[in-house]
Amino acid sequence: MQYLQxxxxxxxxxxxxxxxxxxRHQAVAEIADWEKLRxxxxxIKKQVIEHLPRYLNQFIENARTKGIIVYQxxxxxxxxxxxxxxxxxxxxxxxxxxxxxxxxxxGLNAHLQQKGLEIVETDLGEYIVQLAGETPVHLVGPALHxxxxxxxxxxxxxxxxxxxxxxxxxxxxxxxxxxxxxxAADMGVTGANFGIADSGRVVVVxxxxxxxxxxxxxxxxxxxxxxERLIPSERNLPLFLTLLCRSATGQRLTGYVSITGGPGPSxxxxxxxxxxxxxxxxxxxxxxxxxLLKETLYCIRCAACYNICPVYQTIGGxxxxxxxxxxxxxxxxxxxxxxxxxxxxxxxxxxxxxxSEICPVKIPLHRLLLYQRQRIVQHTKRSATEKYIxxxxxxxxxxxxxxxxxxxxxxxxxxxLPVEIPIxxxxxxxxxxxxxxxxxxLWWKKHKNQKT
Amino acid sequence: xxxxxxxxxxxxxxxxxxxxxxPSWQEVPVTLRHIQKRERATRILIENQVMQTFSINLNTTxxxxxxxxxxxxxFARLSxxxxxxxxxxxxxxxxxxxxxxxxTGSVLFIHRNHPGQxxxxxxxxxxxxxxxxxxxxxxxxxxxxxxxxxxxxTEGYHLIxxxxxxxxxxxxLVIGMHGPESVYLLLIPEDTSPA
Numbered sequence: 112m113q114y115l116q117x118x119x120x121x122x123x124x125x126x127x128x129x130x131x132x133x134x135r136h137q138a139v140a141e142i143a144d145w146e147k148l149r150x151x152x153x154x155i156k157k158q159v160i161e162h163l164p165r166y167l168n169q170f171i172e173n174a175r176t177k178g179i180i181v182y183q184x185x186x187x188x189x190x191x192x193x194x195x196x197x198x199x200x201x202x203x204x205x206x207x208x209x210x211x212x213x214x215x216x217x218g219l220n221a222h223l224q225q226k227g228l229e230i231v232e233t234d235l236g237e238y239i240v241q242l243a244g245e246t247p248v249h250l251v252g253p254a255l256h257x258x259x260x261x262x263x264x265x266x267x268x269x270x271x272x273x274x275x276x277x278x279x280x281x282x283x284x285x286x287x288x289x290x291x292x293x294x295a296a297d298m299g300v301t302g303a304n305f306g307i308a309d310s311g312r313v314v315v316v317x318x319x320x321x322x323x324x325x326x327x328x329x330x331x332x333x334x335x336x337x338x339e340r341l342i343p344s345e346r347n348l349p350l351f352l353t354l355l356c357r358s359a360t361g362q363r364l365t366g367y368v369s370i371t372g373g374p375g376p377s378x379x380x381x382x383x384x385x386x387x388x389x390x391x392x393x394x395x396x397x398x399x400x401x402x403l404l405k406e407t408l409y410c411i412r413c414a415a416c417y418n419i420c421p422v423y424q425t426i427g428g429x430x431x432x433x434x435x436x437x438x439x440x441x442x443x444x445x446x447x448x449x450x451x452x453x454x455x456x457x458x459x460x461x462x463x464x465x466x467s468e469i470c471p472v473k474i475p476l477h478r479l480l481l482y483q484r485q486r487i488v489q490h491t492k493r494s495a496t497e498k499y500i501x502x503x504x505x506x507x508x509x510x511x512x513x514x515x516x517x518x519x520x521x522x523x524x525x526x527x528l529p530v531e532i533p534i535x536x537x538x539x540x541x542x543x544x545x546x547x548x549x550x551x552x553l554w555w556k557k558h559k560n561q562k563t
Numbered sequence: 564x565x566x567x568x569x570x571x572x573x574x575x576x577x578x579x580x581x582x583x584x585x586p587s588w589q590e591v592p593v594t595l596r597h598i599q600k601r602e603r604a605t606r607i608l609i610e611n612q613v614m615q616t617f618s619i620n621l622n623t624t625x626x627x628x629x630x631x632x633x634x635x636x637x638f639a640r641l642s643x644x645x646x647x648x649x650x651x652x653x654x655x656x657x658x659x660x661x662x663x664x665x666x667t668g669s670v671l672f673i674h675r676n677h678p679g680q681x682x683x684x685x686x687x688x689x690x691x692x693x694x695x696x697x698x699x700x701x702x703x704x705x706x707x708x709x710x711x712x713x714x715x716x717t718e719g720y721h722l723i724x725x726x727x728x729x730x731x732x733x734x735x736l737v738i739g740m741h742g743p744e745s746v747y748l749l750l751i752p753e754d755t756s757p758a
Contacts, residue, residue, distance in 0.1 A: 123733070130734045177717075235740060236731035252731060259733050278732040282740060289741065294647050312719065320684060320727040320742025327680050330643065346710060349702035363575065364667040364702075364724045367742070371719035375674070380638065380646030381681050382718075 114248075114429040120256050124248070124427040127255040128418040134361025135415060141363075142353070152354050153473040156409035159308075159341050163399060163408075166308040166341045167390070173311025174388055177373030181388045183338070187217035190391050194219060194300070194333055195226050197387055201331050203228070203297040207289075209315070209322035210234040211302025212250060212412060213337045213391055215434040216447075219300070230300070231292045233321035235285055242269045248428040250414040250436070251359050256427055289321070299325030299383070303336035304411070305351060306388075309344045311372065313388070316355060318366040326371055332383035338390045339399075339408035345370070351411065354471035358413035394447035403482055407443045409472045416466035416476060422459050431456060438466035438476040442483055454491055457483035515550060522548030568665050568698050569750070575668030579725025580738055581746045588751055591617045592624040595657065595690065598747055599625065602688045604655035608633050610677065612659045613692055638678040650681050655688040662708070663693050663750075666701035667724055670748065674718040683723075687739065690747040 114120055139145050159166050171181045184190035198206065206223065208214065208230055220241070223230045232241040236253035240246060243265055247253030254262070263276040272284055301322050303313035313334050315322045326332060342351055348370075356362045375382040398404045417423045417437030428436040433444050433453065441456040457480045466476040493501075507514045525532075525546055532543040573583055586594040599607065607625060611634035621630060631637075631649065633656075641649070662671035670691055674680060683689050699705045709716060727742030738744055 127734050233741070234731070235729045239731065252734070254731055255734065257732075259735075262732055278735045279737045281732060282729060282737040286740060290651075293741075294651060310713075310716075318727070319729050319740035321740070323680075323684055323721070324741055327684060328647070346706055349706055352702060362724075364664075364669055364722065366579075366724055366726070366728055367721060368669075368724075369719070369721040370716075371721075372717065375718050378639070379679075380641040380643045381679050 114256065115426060117256075119258055120427060121425065123256050123258060125424055127249070127252055128424050131251070131361065131414075131418045135358055135418070136361075138357040138361040138363065142357070148350060148354060149471055149473050151350055152411075152471060153409065155342060155347055155350070156411075156472050157406075159343065160339065160399070160405055160408045163339065163341070166343065167338060170306050170308045170311055170341055171388075171390070173309065174373070175311070177311050177386075179311065179373045179386045179388055181390065183390045184217075184392065186393050187391075190217045190335065190389050190393070191219055191222035193389055194335070195223060195228070197331065197333060198223070198228055198298060201297065201385065203331060205292070205296045206230040206298045206300060207233050207292055207296040207321075207325050207329065208237075208300040209302070209317065209325045210237050210253070211300070211335060212434055213302055213393075214300065214335050215247065216337075217335075217391060217393060219335070231289070231296075233289050233292065233325065234317075234319060235282065238285060238289065239265065242266070246429065246434075248436075249417060250412055256429075293324045293328050296325075296329045298331040298333060299329040300333045300335065301325050303334050303340055304355065305348070306336055306341045306390075307343075307345050307348075307370075308341050312345070312370050313372075314348065315369045315371070316352070316365050316367075317369075318360070318362075320367055323367050323369055326369060326383070327381055330384045331387075332374075332385070333387045333389060335389045335391060338392055338395055355411050355413050358411075358415040358469075358471040398443065398446050401446070403479060404442070404446055406474050407439060407446075407479065409474050410439050410443075411472060413471055415469045415471065419465045419469045421461055421463065421465070426459075431459070438480065439474070442476060442479045445483060445487065454487045457481075457487060515552065518546055518550060519548065522546040522550075568700060569695060572663055572665040572668060572698055572750075575665065576663075576725075576748060577668070579668050580728070581668065581725050581748055584747065584749050586749055586751060588617070588753075591692070591749060591751060592619055594749055595619070596624050598688075598690055599628075599655060602655055602745065604688060606652050606654045607631070608650075608653045608656040608682050608686070610656070610658045610682070611635070612677075613657045616659065617692070633678055633682055635678040646679075646681070650685045653682065653686045655690065656682045656686045657690045657692065658683050660691045660693050660697070661720075662705060663698045663748075664700075664702060664705050664722070665698055667722075669722045669724040671705065671720060671722055673715055673720040675715055680721075684742050687743055688745045688747070689743040690749065692749045692751065694751050694753045696753060 174181050182193050220230050232238045239254040239262055248256040259276040259278055263274050267274040301315050304316045305314040356365050374384055374386050398408055416439050420437050423437045431440050435443050444456050445453040460480045462477050464477040576583055584594050607630035609630050609632055611632055660670045661673045661676055726738050726744055726746045727740045728738050729740040730736050
């Protein structure tokens, strides 16, 4: 609510998602057999998720042979404490980090800052939201809700520089400021777009070069990844890079695609001396155990479903209340956070099916939304009042003459008493709608014989 | 030489914001000098392989400029502090690459084949030199070829497609975020090499 009241918030979201959809449309139109690629992507991810323990073991074994230390974190706290321990062990004080949704999910920054470590976001969008003390609004464009004027004011206040609203100038300032951070950093943290099972390497896809800096300059490298981010082989990369880059940013390939493994030859003035992988579960096993919801683990985080969703386009990402937003977030979040905290999310959908149509790995999102609704209704205790209201509605909806009579009465009442009908809770953020009178059925009876 | 492949690469590479030159072997030093003047670069780093492959004469190509010759030996001798200090003053670097992808206009850089990676990331201007025979049609062909040489990939590799960029402020594209603002490529036909 607080975000939605900000001037231009919704306009900025709408403009950015429309732009992203246009770019994607052009990029996808170049590929004659796009549907075939989607299907292939779906089958490969299905194969991986169906046999996840096997692929995970293969990935971890191969990574260890490359000198990488792998830790499997069962939850957010375990992952955060392990990263903190790595920092302590190597005398790290300054950390640079590239964009990674799983680190947002586990709250890594807050944990490390609380422990007295400096951690700086280096992706421009993430840097902006970190300076503003906010959370990302979108998976690919974390600060797309902010106007250039807001960012200009933010930089002026936080970095003590002269105000400008020129994007190229703001970018230059951020570049200069962050370059210093890169050069002084002891540890670089990145996520992973893909983990390659048969080589133990990870793939990072980006445009700015900040992830490359995080991998190249600091002496310690930490990769934090969700345990589902695996693909079988590097031979699958052309397919997944095509699906991801074109769906996410409408590019044939992003500026940098890095495929990296263990520490390089020592001694060396660049590159990490130690490489750690932190493979995070944090609720993914729960998704894996559900025969339908495990399909959400196919997700390659392109955010195409955010961009096309009419609900996301209207309300933006913050209203979802957590890291994963849009249709995929509405399906996954209740499971990852447990229902009481996120049980409303699957209901924030029109079930139009556009998300399923656009998903590059063909996750049937609209069906999963419906399935989550059913589960939530079955598992959630409803109040006696709610049950009573639903029972009345059911009765009326099954008896059209009775329905017409009640609606007619309500319509007349609304005309005679022009005051709002207050329903506690429901009317906190909306007004009671005006009942249509006369109803369509009466109107139709009267007008059906008229010629236009 | 496959003209279609070359033309496709040229189109895609320039679409991403890269600047392409196609000099003959003999024209390489003159082209390097031209780019240096165009970018008004004063601090230059040249990968040793460029020097050796194209027999660059520093006195005639960059008179009075004293470029840093970046070799494996030099790289290995530097401390982290010296390395960062040197690289952050460099305005332009010249480097060889390991393959070119026509489908995406990308350049492949295999870490084992070069003295480090930072010299093609930190300077604002990067100039790559490549031969026509290094061109492959698409990512499928590239990864098929790479699958045949697992040893070479031990330290990792990366693909670079155009200059560093961001659209994080109101979706307006700005070139040059953390990496180079300008990426040049000299695509050289090997049949013009001196006999």
